[in-house]
Amino acid sequence: MQFYSGKKVLITGGCGFIGSNLAIRLVQAGADVTVVDSMIEEYGGNLYNIEPVKNDIHLNISDVRDQVSMKYLIRNQEVIFNLAGQVSHIDSMHDPFTDLEINAKAQLGVLEACRHGNRDARIVLTSTRQIYGKPHYMPVDEKHPLDPVDVNGINCIAGEWYHLLYNKVYGIPTSVLRLTNTYGPRQLLKHNRQGFLGWFIRLVAENKQIQLYGDGLQRRDMNYVEDVVDALLVAGQKEQAVGQVYNLAGDEPISLKSICEKMIATAKSGSFKLVPWPEEKKKIDIGDFYGDCSKITAELGWKPTTTTDQGLEKTFEYYRPCLDQYIKDSEQFVCKP
Numbered sequence: 084m085q086f087y088s089g090k091k092v093l094i095t096g097g098c099g100f101i102g103s104n105l106a107i108r109l110v111q112a113g114a115d116v117t118v119v120d121s122m123i124e125e126y127g128g129n130l131y132n133i134e135p136v137k138n139d140i141h142l143n144i145s146d147v148r149d150q151v152s153m154k155y156l157i158r159n160q161e162v163i164f165n166l167a168g169q170v171s172h173i174d175s176m177h178d179p180f181t182d183l184e185i186n187a188k189a190q191l192g193v194l195e196a197c198r199h200g201n202r203d204a205r206i207v208l209t210s211t212r213q214i215y216g217k218p219h220y221m222p223v224d225e226k227h228p229l230d231p232v233d234v235n236g237i238n239c240i241a242g243e244w245y246h247l248l249y250n251k252v253y254g255i256p257t258s259v260l261r262l263t264n265t266y267g268p269r270q271l272l273k274h275n276r277q278g279f280l281g282w283f284i285r286l287v288a289e290n291k292q293i294q295l296y297g298d299g300l301q302r303r304d305m306n307y308v309e310d311v312v313d314a315l316l317v318a319g320q321k322e323q324a325v326g327q328v329y330n331l332a333g334d335e336p337i338s339l340k341s342i343c344e345k346m347i348a349t350a351k352s353g354s355f356k357l358v359p360w361p362e363e364k365k366k367i368d369i370g371d372f373y374g375d376c377s378k379i380t381a382e383l384g385w386k387p388t389t390t391t392d393q394g395l396e397k398t399f400e401y402y403r404p405c406l407d408q409y410i411k412d413s414e415q416f417v418c419k420p
Contacts, residue, residue, distance in 0.1 A: 086320045088113035093160040095119045095147050095193070096127070096167035097140075100270045100281075101209065101262075103132030105164060105312050110136045112316075119156055119167070121146040126169070127271040131408040147189040154196045157204065162319045165193060165208045165246075168239070171276040172213065173364070175235035186238035187245070194249045194257075205325075206257045207318045208246045210239050212330065212374055214261070221336075222375035225261075225328055232369060243328065250326045258324040260314055262331050263374050267308030267394060268401035272409040279339070280305065285410060287346045287353030288402050294358045296368075299340030304333030304373040307394035310387040317383050324383060332374030334387055342391075349395045 092109055096102045097118030109116045118140050120128040133140065145152040147167040157163065168186050169175065175182035190208070197204050215223050216230035231237050246257040266280040275282035286293050314331055318324040337345075343355040360368070380386045389397075402409065 084112050084316055084320065089115065090161045091115045091159055092162045093117045093119065093156060094164045094166060098122060098129060098132055099127035099166065101265060101308060101311055102166045103269050104308050105315055106133060106140055107136050108312050108316065110139045117141040117143060117156065119143045119145050125274065127277065132269040147193060148184055150192045150196065153193055154200055157196045158200050160201060160204050163204050163206045164315055164319065165206055172233045172235045173276050175233055179234040182234050182238050186235065187241040190242035191245050194245055194255065197255050198249065198253050202253060202255050205319055206246060206255065207315055208243065208257065208259045210243050210259050210261045212261050212263045212372065214240050217369045218372055221371065222332065222373050224375040225330055225378055247326065256325040258318045259328040260318055260331055261328065262311060263333060264303050264305045265308055265311050266305055267398050283343065283346055284398060287350045288399065288406055290352040293343050293353065293355035295339055295343060295355050296358060296360045299357055300338050302336035302338050302371045302373060304336050305391060306331055306333055306387055307389035310389050314379065314385045317385050321383050329379035330374045330376050332376035336373035337391060345391060345395055350399045
């Protein structure tokens with residue numbers, strides 16, 4: 084995109100799944116990219132993710148909770164993609180205070196750094212469809228009640244509202260994207276605490292068996308990561324996005340059983356079996372969920388363009404030569420059913 088050519092852009096969580104794919108696209112667009120990542124081992128940061136652009140970006144190993152560091156890094160940035168977060172729903176229940184620090188307090192710190200040092204920076208925050216909780220109706224649009232089923236959802240709501248408030252009160256141009264299930268190259272495969280898709284991809288790639296909870300008929304929508312990057316780039320560019328919240332969503336819902344079958348057929352390996360729900364996970368499962376992205380389509384012109392079959396083919400193609408870069412030293416982080 085011509086808009087980003089020569090722009091100074093900061094990506095928090097930039098060594099993670101979505102952040103690294105975004106960094107690569109921004110380098111290709113000619114942006115001056117700074118990547119910030121805490122590289123906390125059990126989170127999504129992986130230096131291999133930025134290997135294609137490691138000589139073309141500024142890398143700063145820092146935690147978004149470090150307000151001194153963020154004040155320095157935010158100065159002179161023109162666009163900030165605020166992707167750093169704690170995204171594990173199970174972890175948020177086990178360690179709610181860390182989730183609070185990262186998803187709420189640290190987000191306030193980023194905004195305060197902008198208020199005192201860079202009010203003109205465009206900020207795009209990634210949030211989650213998890214804040215809606217169990218859907219009252221589907222497809223879920225932005226007017227749906229917010230009724231989270233875990234600590235992570237509550238803290239993500241706070242992070243969103245801080246961004247929207249600082250736009251209203253201080254004029255800092257912020258936007259929020261509520262992501263649905265995202266998959267693709269550079270996804271965290273080390274453990275199963277950041278959503279099911281990465282874990283399913285790993286098991287199939289290793290020719291192992293997926294344990295699918297319940298009857299497998301729960302429906303979800305999915306976005307391929309490059310489509311999500313497109314949404315981030317357009318939200319960071321268009322004035323219509325300022326002060327707005329947008330859902331991302333897939334073209335059509337698909338059952339978890341069908342996802343497993345497609346993965347196995349694409350990779351030509353792996354298998355799955357149905358197993359009873361673990362009590363801990365059953366309590367926070369939301370059942371069927373699929374979203375409505377008509378608002379972002381109407382206002383910003385974004386809609387997903389990658390089919391599930393296309394996305395899975397690209398995903399397994401990426402991991403075939405480099406799977407070891409994503410699963411080494413991972414057993415200690417796996418959450419057992």
